[in-house]
Amino acid sequence: MLLARPSIEPNECLVSYLIRISEKNGFKHIGHLLRHAGLAWKNNRVPVHQILTGEFDLNVYLLQLGLATCSSKIEPISHSFQNVIDTPYLIVKYPKVCPDCIEEFGFCRFEWSLLPYLACVRHGKLLIDTHSGTGKRLNWYRRYLNKFDDTDVINSLSDVAPSEAIKLSQYIEVLLQGGNGISCPKILQGLELRESLSLIHFIAHYRSRLLGGSFQPLSMMNSELAQHYQYVWAMLENWPDAYYKFLNQYLEHPMSKKGVGGLHKHFRDLYESLHRQSENKGIARIKFEFDHYIENYWPSVLESKRITRIQFTTRQRNVVSRKEAAKILNCHPDRVDKLVQQQKLTPRVFEGKKHYSREQVEGLAIQVSSNWTMDEACEALQLTRYQLKQLLDAGILHTLQRPDMFNRDWIVDKVQCQELIASLCQKARKNIPASGVLSMTSMQRRGYSIVRLVLAMQTGQIEFGQLYVVDHPLSFKQFTDFAFK
Numbered sequence: 126m127l128l129a130r131p132s133i134e135p136n137e138c139l140v141s142y143l144i145r146i147s148e149k150n151g152f153k154h155i156g157h158l159l160r161h162a163g164l165a166w167k168n169n170r171v172p173v174h175q176i177l178t179g180e181f182d183l184n185v186y187l188l189q190l191g192l193a194t195c196s197s198k199i200e201p202i203s204h205s206f207q208n209v210i211d212t213p214y215l216i217v218k219y220p221k222v223c224p225d226c227i228e229e230f231g232f233c234r235f236e237w238s239l240l241p242y243l244a245c246v247r248h249g250k251l252l253i254d255t256h257s258g259t260g261k262r263l264n265w266y267r268r269y270l271n272k273f274d275d276t277d278v279i280n281s282l283s284d285v286a287p288s289e290a291i292k293l294s295q296y297i298e299v300l301l302q303g304g305n306g307i308s309c310p311k312i313l314q315g316l317e318l319r320e321s322l323s324l325i326h327f328i329a330h331y332r333s334r335l336l337g338g339s340f341q342p343l344s345m346m347n348s349e350l351a352q353h354y355q356y357v358w359a360m361l362e363n364w365p366d367a368y369y370k371f372l373n374q375y376l377e378h379p380m381s382k383k384g385v386g387g388l389h390k391h392f393r394d395l396y397e398s399l400h401r402q403s404e405n406k407g408i409a410r411i412k413f414e415f416d417h418y419i420e421n422y423w424p425s426v427l428e429s430k431r432i433t434r435i436q437f438t439t440r441q442r443n444v445v446s447r448k449e450a451a452k453i454l455n456c457h458p459d460r461v462d463k464l465v466q467q468q469k470l471t472p473r474v475f476e477g478k479k480h481y482s483r484e485q486v487e488g489l490a491i492q493v494s495s496n497w498t499m500d501e502a503c504e505a506l507q508l509t510r511y512q513l514k515q516l517l518d519a520g521i522l523h524t525l526q527r528p529d530m531f532n533r534d535w536i537v538d539k540v541q542c543q544e545l546i547a548s549l550c551q552k553a554r555k556n557i558p559a560s561g562v563l564s565m566t567s568m569q570r571r572g573y574s575i576v577r578l579v580l581a582m583q584t585g586q587i588e589f590g591q592l593y594v595v596d597h598p599l600s601f602k603q604f605t606d607f608a609f610k
């Protein structure tokens with residue numbers, strides 16, 4: 126049995142406790158201690174990660190050593206993490222410690238085994254996980270709690286930790302204690318640890334990608350990790366402005382050399398990640414601002430159908446060049462510039478070149494093709510060009526576009542014409558015409574221009590009949606047998 130049986134301290138890390146027991150009883154490291162207690166793992170290895178998460182039941186072995194049982198504090202936290210929508214990174218791979226705390230209190234706190242806990246809030250310094258001289262990582266199998274190996278004592282840093290690192294650690298600590306009186310950026314308020322850590326890691330990940338690297342928190346040294354978290358914390362303190370600035374950086378770093386295409390890929394990628402994890406309240410908060418940003422600053426990046434449904438059904442880019450826009454509109458590229466002057470198209474400058482929203486261009490093309498030119502309107506309504514022009518000038522028929530200094534073409538509102546004809550059909554008399562009716566030509570001879578005639582028909586000043594014209598259902602010629610009331 127053991128010579129010394131220290132008891133576990135409140136807030137002590139279970140592995141720290143094992144190291145202390147092992148150290149006080151002269152074992153080489155915790156592997157030897159647990160072998161002594163009956164754990165038969167190969168090469169005296171110990172399931173450190175599972176001990177930290179509480180998945181591994183240490184109590185059996187503590188009882189074997191004649192010690193009181195205890196449970197991991199991290200277990201309930203780690204169990205609250207949901208695999209798919211939360212960050213997978215919570216617990217450190219290598220230990221990190223505050224040497225000053227070890228000296229003062231004689232044990233390691235369990236918060237230190239959480240990745241985002243960067244600095245000791247009591248001593249204001251970054252935690253140590255690496256030997257400053259040799260670069261060697263501190264490990265769980267050390268003989269002494271306060272030494273790297275048999276001789277090298279873990280020294281604390283001389284510098285004070287960056288304020289963001291301290292604030293983040295304070296935030297984590299208060300969160301673990303139930304979150305009362307927590308002071309944190311507004312965006313984090315009311316979030317659980319799993320949610321805020323997911324949010325933080327999400328941003329850290331995309332920031333690393335933007336810089337061409339990757340965010341691998343488990344293998345990073347604490348000081349390196351601190352730089353990433355520091356950046357994110359500063360962003361959260363200036364939310365959402367700093368986040369918008371961050372998203373703006375994509376404009377200067379489009380994915381690969383694909384230019385606009387790469388930019389779209391970036392945003393789509395971001396969007397899809399946000400969408401997949403949107404059940405996580407932290408991620409949902411990023412998504413809210415992301416959607417806001419896209420809507421306001423770069424609206425054509427995401428197809429509207431993609432917002433509700435993620436599917437790679439189309440490989441088409443959402444932003445098109447001037448030439449492509451002209452092709453879609455079936456016009457000369459100069460016409461595209463004129464549409465911009467008419468404020469019918471909004472160009473977006475990217476890498477010094479103007480681009481156009483495919484949605485907007487196609488919308489215009491649809492508007493043109495689903496309405497009438499003058500000739501089409503004349504044919505459908507069976508009017509002369511002169512008559513049509515009179516009706517348009519009188520405002521009886523509507524236009525979507527009139528010729529001006531930017532264009533020569535009329536676009537006649539087809540739907541409105543259809544509605545007008547339909548309403549005249551309804552006004553037509555239903556019974557057999559009385560005697561003395563006049564044809565349209567006769568009416569015109571009596572001074573009824575097409576405009577005057579249609580107005581009289583609309584107001585009921587004259588009666589008229591209707592004869593359906595099969596080839597031209599919208600023809601004005603279907604109205605006959607005019608009679609004065």
Ligand SMILES: [Zn+2]
Nearest residue numbers: 223226245248
């Ligand atoms: Zn400390």
